[in-house]
Amino acid sequence: MLLTDQDWQAIRLTLHLASVVTLLLLLMVTPLAWWLAQTQSRLKAPVSALVAMPLVLPPTVIGFYLLIAMGPDGWLGQVTQALGLGLLPFTFEGLVVASLVYSLPFVVQPIQNAFESMGQRPLEVAATLRAGPWDRFFTIALPQARRGFFSAAVLGFAHTIGEFGVVLMIGGNIAGETRVVSVQLYDHVEALQYEQAHWLAGVMLVLCFTLLLGLSLVQKRAGWSGMKYGA
Amino acid sequence: MPVTNLLPLPRLAALILLLFARPLLAGQTQVAVAANFSQTMQRIVEDFQQQSGHRVGLSFGSSGKFYAQIRQGAPFEVLLSADSEKPAALEKAGLTVNGQRFTYAMGTLALWSALDNISVQGADILSGGDFNRLALANPRLAPYGLAAMQVLDTLKLTQLTRHKWVLGENIGQTYQFVATGNAELGFVALSQLLARNIPSDQYWQIPATLHQPIRQDAVLLSTGRNNPAAIQLLAFLQGEKARRTIREHGYTLPPEKPAVQP
Known part of the structure; x- marks a missing residue:
């Protein structure tokens, strides 16, 4: 037995979701990671701790509270309704928002570490050469931290693909909209269709392994040293 | 080693056995x-x-x-x-x-809304279409979901409502979808509503004739x-x-x- 159309649809949807979430996270998280790496503020410790919170809560619990927050009586639901966007649960956009929360620490921490391990020295040298703050950030900090960005992208992508509990809670299992691979796989297992589950899991593993391996090879060829998580 | 020192041992063993005796019988x-x-x-x-x-x-x-x-x-x-x-x-x-x-x-099915402005008296609310989301348990996995789909089939409302379905993995999750108001309507288990003392004017108890047991x-x-x-x-x-x-x-x-x- 091979994969059904629904399986392929779930695979496409999952890759789409993971790509959108990874891209958005990289964009949104870079200023935060930069701030965390540079700041002397007393807020650094509480903000760092806050960023790590999604690691602590079980995904279904995160999903449950997101369901409440995004609902008609929740604060986020009130905001989205006031903006004329309607309600987020049971939509692809809702999954994106939830995944941003869920995968946040996996993207912040490698980038923050990369910025921190670079040290102040290169920035100070650049400053003596009259490079302004924006110039220093884009020409010194970003290229220096590329390994951190790579790890962050890989971790964010992989973590979003593996996401289950959150999606289960706010997705509503709608084909082509919120039924991602993890949910489809769970459905197969719960319906005792183990063979179908094995196929889907196998295809997904091979696909993601190939993708990550390819990325790693590209990274190596580009002359960056090997993938080091959190370094 | 004096022999007398060994004597308490069988007694101790008997005591320990006694401790376990009750759970063994019960x-x-x-x-x-x-x-x-x-x-x-x-x-x-x-x-x-x-x-x-x-x-x-x-x-x-x-x-x-x-x-x-x-x-x-x-x-x-x-x-x-x-x-x-x-x-x-x-x-x-x-x-x-x-x-x-x-x-x-x-199991007994019930059609329920947790929202104040929606009153569920019967099947009319389903055909009226005045709602965005209808929650039911996944018919493929959950017996309550299968029954809910049979109800819709019997009432000839499957095609009309299908694009509004959101599926819970089980009846517990379906309940959450409705309880949080994210789905205006949903098929839940009567047992869930009774356990939480939901007033009976908020739901319609589905006649057993509309679905397989x-x-x-x-x-x-x-x-x-x-x-x-x-x-x-x-x-x-x-x-x-x-x-x-x-x-x-x-x-x-x-x-x-x-x-x-x-």
Whole structure:
């Protein structure tokens, strides 16, 4: 037995979701990671701790509270309704928002570490050469931290693909909209269709392994040293 | 070494054995229970433990996961499934004691809205279409979901409402979709509404004639073949006291004393 159309649809949807979430996270998280790496503020410790919170809560619990927050009586639901966007649960956009929360620490921490391990020295040298703050950030900090960005992208992508509990809670299992691979796989297992589950899991593993391996090879060829998580 | 020092040892051993004696006489059994039946079962087990002195360990979860675990040698002796297929499949796989499978409860469906401005009096609200999301349990996985779909089929509303469906993995999650207001309407279990004292003007109890019965079957697993605690618990579950508790919690029962199905 091979994969059904629904399986392929779930695979496409999952890759789409993971790509959108990874891209958005990289964009949104870079200023935060930069701030965390540079700041002397007393807020650094509480903000760092806050960023790590999604690691602590079980995904279904995160999903449950997101369901409440995004609902008609929740604060986020009130905001989205006031903006004329309607309600987020049971939509692809809702999954994106939830995944941003869920995968946040996996993207912040490698980038923050990369910025921190670079040290102040290169920035100070650049400053003596009259490079302004924006110039220093884009020409010194970003290229220096590329390994951190790579790890962050890989971790964010992989973590979003593996996401289950959150999606289960706010997705509503709608084909082509919120039924991602993890949910489809769970459905197969719960319906005792183990063979179908094995196929889907196998295809997904091979696909993601190939993708990550390819990325790693590209990274190596580009002359960056090997993938080091959190370094 | 003086011989007298050894003498307390047998006495000590006897004492230790005595400590274990009661639990050995009053047995222990481990039971897997479908999540939707958890509250009802806790009540029944309280009564059973009081009457028999046996100890019952309860695990709550999805029937599909229990099925997978039992096939891999999980230490359960009784399964109270949310459906009739999984006990039958286990029986076919030779993991149960033949003749010890019966319907312990039949589910009742209700159409419910947690929103104040929606009153659910009957099927009209479904055909009216004045809602964005209709929650039901996944028909492929959950018996309550299958029944909900049969209701829609019977009312010829499947095509009209399909694009509004959101599917819960189980009836518990479906309940959350409706309770949080994210779905304006949803098919939930009457037992859930009764357990939370939801006023009856908020839901429409679905007539049983609109769908196939939601049979929840129990089965004695091979692991419990010689355990009196497990066997007595299943007998107790079919007794008058347990049946009354089951009805009070929003389930119905097969008309006669539940017969073993072929």
